[in-house]
């Protein structure tokens with residue numbers, strides 16, 4: 005470390021992205037400061053809670069066994085929810101547990117663990133400080149400012165989450181249009197472990213994740229989720245900001261409506277509210293991440309860079325946060341070794357990303373946000389599915405029809421058109 | 437003067453929730469310094485400043501002992517394995533043993549907290565030192581310790597002999613978040629961990645038979661149309677005889 | 680178990696502590712360090728004896744060590760004080776010398792199976808824990824203030840004890856808001872009032888009620904909408920009106936400490952979860968800007984005699 009800096013790297017933001025990046029860099033022998041505005045790591049963070057954690061294997065080889073994970077997800081339920089009916093696609097597969105693919109986590113436990121791992125690795129973790137600005141010299145970012153104090157470094161990593169004030173101040177991003185953003189409202193409801201395991205038909209350390217579309221959002225683009233933790237469930241809604249504003253509905257009302265829905269309420273009955281929160285998330289990650297991610301001396305990672313995929317069935321932010329953090333750490337390490345913090349050196353991060361699953365997945369899902377804008381997804385299809393199945397199971401003594409004619413008449417009654425159906429089906433196949 | 441400031445880093449009792457069976461749910465309670473501790477720290481510095489003295493930090497429990505180090509205290513001690521106790525005399529006995537361990541001490545400054553109103557006074561009792569609590573500030577003038585308090589409609593200044601214990605009750609939230617430089621400096625300042633065994637104390641608590649909600653009646657709360665609720669409240673206050 | 684009790688008194692407000700001490704079967708000794716009048720008032724409540732020391736201008740705390748010595752000789756099983764700072768210092772001195780336990784915020788004492796049960800308030804009085812103690816126990820009283828009972832008057836025995844060198848070197852009267860201390864009704868407002876101009880709304884209600892106007896600390900300290908002598912709470916005024924009506928006040932424990940002695944506490948707050956509803960007797964959940972005008976109207980419509988009382 006040269007004379008004129010306090011640290012090699014200053015990472016701003018102690019979420020998944022910031023902690024993983026800081027850990028990596030400290031392991032590589034660099035002097036790293038991690039600044040988090042919350043008094044305790046994780047105190048300000050919120051995720052629905054399914055972490056597709058394979059990406060962490062290279063950082064923490066024994067992550068699933070050591071980290072405070074809740075349950076390993078082996079069952080995924082896709083639920084189309086209507087006023088008074090629902091149709092579920094219930095996919096259970098023990099292969100999902102070997103190797104472990106996805107786990108539920110509570111950020112209030114995960115973030116402190118990640119932060120403690122950082123300390124262990126030699127990162128100076130500084131909670132309770134909010135960074136107010138970046139130091140810039142000759143077009144290069146050279147440190148951070150908080151209150152009256154300034155600290156200098158070779159590389160600043162902005163991992164300050166979806167609103168990334170730092171990325172905006174650095175001119176990397178403009179203020180995000182509401183169409184790129186969504187708001188999540190979530191509760192954690194405590195249930196005795198045995199009650200939870202009986203109710204959700206899970207055992208041992210296995211768990212289930214529900215993705216819900218339809219009535220749960222009262223027509224607002226978005227969806228509901230329900231994930232099992234060890235002795236609690238994380239449940240809530242994610243709503244696209246522009247659509248929510250246009251509909252004039254309140255996100256907390258929609259959250260309450262979802263939790264009180266007759267198909268959901270019995271799953272939570274008797275539970276104790278442990279946590280409730282509201283947080284912005286990213287609706288259109290691919291559009292956001294199309295912004296720049298680097299400046300001389302500056303790397304932008306995680307939600308700050310726009311790395312969240314909302315596929316409609318899953319929200320993937322934490323794994324992409326970790327993926328971008330690993331790429332940034334590699335690039336910053338190389339820059340430190342070369343003593344070169346120019347734009348070109350920082351762009352090593354982009355090249356790392358290019359070769360990783362992060363970029364590949366962002367490309368794959370580039371059409372998902374457009375597809376998810378389709379209002380029929382939140383209004384028509386759930387009812388159509390229920391009507392088809394109603395025709396099959398409702399034996400009202402009228403002559404039975406084959407499934408296809410029954411479905412066609414249900415479609416007719418639904419007001420949806422067959423060309424729309426075909427088009428949406430095709431779009432879904434391409435987008436998801 | 438050699439001043440010891442005793443501070444507390446513990447779960448914030450105002451965040452604790454009481455369940456319907458009277459048991460206490462601490463899960464949402466975050467760690468904070470005692471509410472009166474920032475004011476106690478300010479008094480400790482004032483006493484030291486008036487006498488070219490130094491301020492030593494002392495805390496107990498396994499929490500983050502760096503609170504005082506980040507606020508200008510140069511050295512701190514923590515009795516890391518001290519449990520959180522209901523018996524204020526037991527807590528005070530641990531603190532007294534630690535104060536003796538620090539050698540020559542002229543003044544112990546401590547937050548005079550509402551929840552544990554017995555800790556500062558029992559600490560003075562254990563040490564056998566005179567004490568004043570419920571003070572708003574303290575300082576040294578001409579080498580002599582003096583303290584300010586409000587008593588019966590008057591603001592008093594009281595002169596104390598040393599060694600003494602002074603308990604400060606904060607009048608407002610005067611805590612100031614330390615800056616990055618102070619936080620980094622705090623990491624370099626020595627923090628000595630002490631153990632109960634080293635101090636030769638073995639504290640315990642009386643047996644608890646459990647908690648229960650008090651049998652006071654809950655508030656009667658009216659909700660609805662303003663005119664209606666206003667009428668309901670006025671009627672209720674009249675039947676109470678206060679209108 | 681020895682349930683002989685010492686009650687340490689240095690100032691008014693000992694009624695509640697006296698009551699729980701008297702509930703014990705042992706001999707009750709009141710130790711008063713204060714003016715003669717105080718000693719006589721305590722004696723009239725009916726302890727078994729009163730030991731009285733006149734401190735003159737010296738802080739009562741100066742007698743801590745001497746009292747500790749006396750207690751070590753007398754060996755009471757229970758020592759009790761109010762939360763008054765001076766009484767607490769004496770309690771700590773005695774507890775230290777006797778190696779007694781010290782339990783804060785006791786609301787009741789009882790003897791069961793020859794052991795002392797101490798019920799103590801926790802989490803600001805929202806729950807009561809029962810502790811079973813052996814050996815000498817010191818407690819501070821943490822329940823409501825109650826008026827002193829009257830019993831068979833006890834003799835007052837003057838006691839000379841040695842004092843530590845504590846001295847009051849200056850004393851200045853604090854500014855007090857006229858009328859607030861002994862007002863029968865107080866209407867108080869907090870940050871729920873959004874602008875200085877809106878204070879008149881609350882003022883109107885106070886006028887209709889014939890009440891004094893008060894506020895929470897931020898209103899006086901940070902905003903300066905009322906004089907600092909008018910805020911209620913730990914750091915401000917401690918008042919005991921018959922009615923305390925809090926408008927747009929959250930109910931922080933530091934604020935509520937100022938109205939422990941109020942007979943009826945009522946609150947208007949638009950947040951049904953507001954802390955103040957946990958301690959108030961009556962509440963209205965609603966926007967004060969809607970509710971206060973209606974309250975004012977409802978009060979004005981009362982037969983005018985009733986407010987004169």
Ligand SMILES: Cc1cc2nc3c(=O)[nH]c(=O)nc-3n(C[C@H](O)[C@H](O)[C@H](O)COP(=O)(O)OP(=O)(O)OC[C@H]3O[C@@H](n4cnc5c(N)ncnc54)[C@H](O)[C@@H]3O)c2cc1C
Pocket residue numbers: 016017018019020021022039040041042046048049050051052053054055056133134135136163164165166169187188189190240241242283284285305306307308311312319320321322323325
């Ligand atoms: C309701 C909801 C459900 C979700 N569900 C899932 C899910 O099931 N699975 C999934 O993988 N993802 C999910 N996500 C997305 C996921 O939460 C994010 O993608 C992820 O948290 C991003 O991590 P990060 O480290 O980039 O940002 P964050 O976790 O937001 O961390 C940013 C940190 O920076 C700190 N910070 C900000 N500004 C400053 C400053 N100026 N100075 C100092 N510190 C600062 C913040 O306090 C915060 O700790 C969900 C999001 C929401 C809102």
Ligand SMILES: Cc1cc2nc3c(=O)[nH]c(=O)nc-3n(C[C@H](O)[C@H](O)[C@H](O)COP(=O)(O)OP(=O)(O)OC[C@H]3O[C@@H](n4cnc5c(N)ncnc54)[C@H](O)[C@@H]3O)c2cc1C
Pocket residue numbers: 471606607608609610868869870871872894895896897898910911912913914915926927928929930931932933934937947948949950953954965966967968
């Ligand atoms: C050491 C210390 C000592 C202190 N001493 C004191 C003291 O002596 N006295 C004191 O008062 N404070 C004291 N405080 C401060 C105390 O902790 C609180 O911060 C303060 O009392 C809050 O004031 P408030 O209730 O007016 O404001 P808030 O806590 O902001 O409450 C405002 C309330 O108004 C409600 N509200 C908002 N809009 C409306 C509306 N339109 N209609 C109806 N209701 C509405 C809100 O729901 C909220 O509950 C002290 C603090 C410390 C740390």
Ligand SMILES: Nc1ncnc2c1ncn2[C@@H]1O[C@H](COP(=O)(O)O)[C@@H](O)[C@H]1O
Pocket residue numbers: 442443444445446470471472473494495496497519520527546547548549550551552553555556
């Ligand atoms: N566990 C503790 N550790 C350190 N100091 C304590 C502890 N408990 C009490 N104290 C001190 O005693 C004062 C009153 O305690 P409390 O009411 O618990 O906040 C605090 O302000 C501390 O200075």
